[in-house]
Amino acid sequence: MSTTFEAFETRAAAVSAEVHRFATRHEGLAFIEGFLREVGVSEAPGSGALWVDGSFLEGIGPAHVTSQVPGVSFEVTREAAAVAKVGISQLDWAIAGTGTLVQDATAVEKRLVSTLPPIHLAVLGTERILADFNSVLQRLQPEQINYIAFITGPSRTADIERVLTIGVHGPERLIVVVVDDFEKVTA
């Protein structure tokens, strides 16, 4: 597993994603709270963070997060996403070979928080990192899922003079928080 993680981390870092790994969800959450404070998430207009709740917070609860970092909201709407600074969501799988995150993004909330805010923070269980595209497609089957999103690094363009520029229409930063003890809640 750890070599798979390292391969993922190397590939993801190569496309400007910022990868952080923690042993427990609590450590991961502490990092996330610190990160949100650091980038200035608050209740002020245009400074909010939007979190699509998932199993990551099981046993912890959204209320804990909002009490720690005011400005985090779990009410994901189009209007809120359009002005949020950070979007947070849980990703289903990752591909080590290309540094890619994969998600069943049929629920529109998941798409809103990963497309509109300038920062997308993704949480993921270490054991969810698989070798390649086909291994993921065996688990997230397009026969059953209407919107599968593959995300590899932040939004980028090279349309002007072939100069790579990060953050054109989607997020300009992609933070990936990988947690080892996720298995218990996602199994």
Next chain:
Amino acid sequence: MTTEFKDSIETALHNPNLTGALGRFSEAYRISRAKAYEGIDFEAVRDRIAEVKGNASSRFEELAEQFKANAERRGAKVFRTSDPAEVKRYILDLAKAQNVQSVVKSKSMASEEIHLNKAFEQAGIQVDETDLGEWIIQLAHQTPSHMVMPAIHMTKEEVAEVFSQEVEAGQAPDIPKLVKFARGKLRPKFLAADMGITGANIAVAETGSLVIITNEGNARLVTTLPRIHVAIVGIEKLVAQVADIDPILTALPRSATGQLLTSYVSMLSGQVPNTDGSPKDLHIILMDNHRSDMVKDPKFKEALQCIRCATCLNVCPVFRLVGGHVFGKTYTGGIGTILTAWFDELKKSEDIQGLCIQCGSCVPVCPGKIDIPGLILELRRRLVVEQGQSLAMKAIFGVVNNRRLFHSMLRMASVTQKPFKQGRFIRHLPLFLSDMTDFRSLPAIAPEPFRDKFKAIAQPKQAEKVVFYAGCLIDFAYPETGMALVKILNKAGIEVVFPENQTCCGAPARYSGAYEVAAQNARDNIKALLETDATYVVSACPTCTVALKHDFLDTFKTLGITDAMGEAQRLSDRTIDFSSLVKKLVDEGRLTFKEGQHLGKITYHDSCHLKRTLKATDEPRELLQKAGHEIAEMYECDTCCGMAGSYSLKLPEISAPILERKLKHIKDTGADKVVMDCPGCVMQIRGGLDKDGSPIQVEHTAERLEDRFE
């Protein structure tokens, strides 16, 4: 060629922004592509793509119906049509019925193909491209010059000017700021739009899925925010099953932009919820527009294996000089020429097909395994069949098909060239012919052709005989190359036979689309070359070798000539190029290099036909090294020199800058000799260096090896 077309080439060549940007990109592209494919078996990947897409195109009707059924089962409405006008009508009707005020689009070549934006504008509906390159092009009222990078021809200064004029005054030519500006201006458009339009890179029949690949993330917004999503999909995007996505997704980002994967890949299968919870109104248009006509054409069916990566543009020595706008249509470059001929009409490819220099650079790197130069040659042939040859060409081929007349004219030329001749070169020609000597000198016709010199050689009689096919250039301009070849083969105990009735190999006719002429040349040569019972038929011209080995067969096959196929095959089996034969003789111990030779540094130029058709790249290098040379490889050693037979006569303005690059790369090695296996390249490169006054010597490998054996 029309004056308009010639003018557009002239304009492109004199646009330093364009040639600078494309030149730098083509150099960086080679490196990033190679890096992206590290650890990947490209041949295996493209075999699968060719198989997957080849199979799909044989079953378009079935797969389209299957796709429709599956997508509709999942809530999409699927509209199938072969007519671009119906696509536009469907979308406009929908827009009106749904009270659509504004539309955002992510990149779709299919929508460019049918000029959808124009239709929206005429209907008074606001439409905005959101791919940055497409948006720039839209604001500048231009068409995309490249399939993947639509605005690659523009500098940041030009982009800033377009933004300042069309959107908001005062934009500075600073790329990160321009990108931020685009994000800021387009974001409200995404949020306000009622309809989103996308293309699709892949459509999967068994699940009704669309795969959309982007880097900017605009397609994710286009498919998420507006309440209506319309996807316009050419039926060539269909594949049978989910497993077929893998090879295409492996190749497309790597070949298109040197990425392992783009930032975003979205797989949409049926309806998804809108932001207000209502189900998305999803419409998928499967557009034919002559694609199923292509399926029925045994030659052009393979063009449907294209995945639109634009590699054939990126590696093309002509595209990097002229860019995409000279093609005048939606699809540009090599594959664009083919698609234009089908999606518009054959006649529309008349001028642009002439841009292909037939160097074959795109063939080994095409993920769809499409023989692009081969198909362009077929367009050329069909145009000649449809419209006939020009009178001038007819006159030329009339001569070429009469060996006696042709050869006596060449002999006469050695006399009539006298006023222009300086030593072994013609440096200037008068009037309209001056184009030919503007950028390089031409070789003077030799006073005594090889066929006459050959008679004077006293060869020892040997049991083993090899037939030598000289070709026009060696016979009449460079007889010394032939003399060197005879000397070397004699050392190996082989007697060289030169059949007098051999004539032009037919390449000039074939590459001009005059297959009937080429077929007659083929018949004459087959007869002459098979008369002697020989181990090999050897040529020191790779283009002639390819003619004897491959083109005669293909010309007959294309024309449906069956009676000569057996003989053509016999000749093909016997034919070999000079370096491959000598390498064989060295390996067999029949030729031994002089020992302990230190002959110094040379550089080697790979000729197009030798490298890409005959695949002989190591043979000449190994021989030259064993002879005692050190090879200093030049940059882009296998890029065309710009000669390409009559190309340098038809499009000297393109041939000249291609040659200029080649000469620079030769000089950069510091070698005082450049060696090559093709007399055509010798003519071009020697003429260019002479014009430059450079002391670098240009030699055919045969001459360089002439005195190197025991």
